[in-house]
Amino acid sequence: MIQRRNFIWRTTLLLATAVVLQAFWVQTERKPVLYIIGDSTVRNGDGTGKNKQWGWGTVLHPYFDTTRIQIQNHAIGGRSSRTFMTEGRWDRIMNNLQPGDFVIMQFGHNDAGPLDDTSRARGTIRGIGDEEKEIYNPIRKVQEVVHTYGWYMRKYVTDTKAKGATAIVCSPVPRNNWQQGKIRRSNQDYGLWAKQIAEQNGAYFIDLNELVAAAYETMDTATVNTLFFGDHTHTSLPGAELNAGKVAAGIKALPKMPLQAYLKP
Template sequence: MRNLLRLGLCCALLAFSLRAQTPDSNPNGNQWTDPALDNAKAEAAFKPIAHPGLPTLWLIGDSTVRNGDGQGKGGQWGWGDELDPFFQIDKMNVVNRALGGRSSRTYYSDHWSRILAQVQKDDVVLMQFGHNDSGPLDDKARARGTLKGTGDETQEIDNPITRKREVVHSYGWYLRQFVRETKAKGAIPVICSPIPRKTWDEITGKIHRDQYGTWAHEVADQEHVGFLDLNEAIARAYDAMPHEAVEKLFADPHTHTSLEGAQLNARLVISTLRALNPNPVRTWLSKEGDSIPAYHP
């Protein structure tokens, strides 16, 4: 009997030890999921490329570009899934590879290499990050924040999600990596400022302009690449509308757009794209895309 009790105790201790080593919990007892599994699940929802041999407009970013699996769960839609009508999609591809919850940092570290491997010469890569970059660097649930600004400063952390040491860079540094690595493939990078949240300035009564938009513009100027000021263009559109009308463009308190909001933002993406000179997508536009006036601030 005593030997059986010892055996049972050893088995229990072994089971506890194995549980402690699984990715379901961290050393502090907080529940978390292996980010590699999360990323694989998220990427599995990507739509296949319709015409692999044709030129491609790639979209990378966060949930305001592609929400969830792009099917409007909870009434939330990203503008990237509403671009197809504005392009000749029988002659090129619009491939939305944005992922909800990602910052410039986590997209770059977890996903970018697999997207970049598919990018071909003369493709266009449209990028929009910033909504998720302002969080803590070492948050136990997300750990996705970046250093503010566009500088080359770094901060080394113990990442509580990956359980590894990590050197975290600035928001601008990550944008520069996307740009430079896209150029190295012979493709064309275009930076977007993040679309505005539904937050009105208490003094002016206008939509709040985001600092990340300023930093995105700085990087575009530094790298001599196209820039779409979605933050300003969409904020101006909201400012011209009654508050009640702007409310209908959102599916949550202030960040994620409804289908109507995503469609409006998609039109403004095309409007700002049409203003680029040189314009890398001009020959790809459909009649509907060509009919949208170019945005001029």
């Protein structure tokens, strides 16, 4: 009888311990993170719309089940594919990036600037090749080797994949520039180069430039004007929401895209 009671007691204790451990594991299980990187068209200012300009990364979260995935928008205005990296912002993400995470990236709007001017020094060499140029950076006050747009984008992709995370490259959202009744695309420069880098390095690609431009062309110009605030580049809240919707639609359309599992129905 005593042995039987001891057996029951030990069994009960083991079961209780298992339940507690399982509950602890469920509570502490890490949610994957979707990291968003880019420029002011992705996050404008501090992301609160103080200047009535918004980026699509700020309003992307309603499309996701955030009880199952964490969304971190690290985009910052004024940055190019080069300066987001040289300022150490990418290193900070890499320090936390883990297998099962996601990185969605959109650069290009600021990459066409000068390489070494005294106000920004943020430009990159055009294209996706291995060309480079050594310059003195008057902002950082250091010698710097500047690479092509594609070189920086390739590094984002390969670094992401090396960590066991998923890389998603977006072509830059279009500006409010019309030519003969059509929105001007970036399919001959940064949009094309973004696509080539994604295809050559095993990343997913969303042609955000085309998706948004096609949406604008279903509207009259007066309506499209309301989607921007202050200039032809930065979106108002409705404009950012439209762009975010196209990002979500692009994710849904990608074959075998694991991020789809975290989208709301």
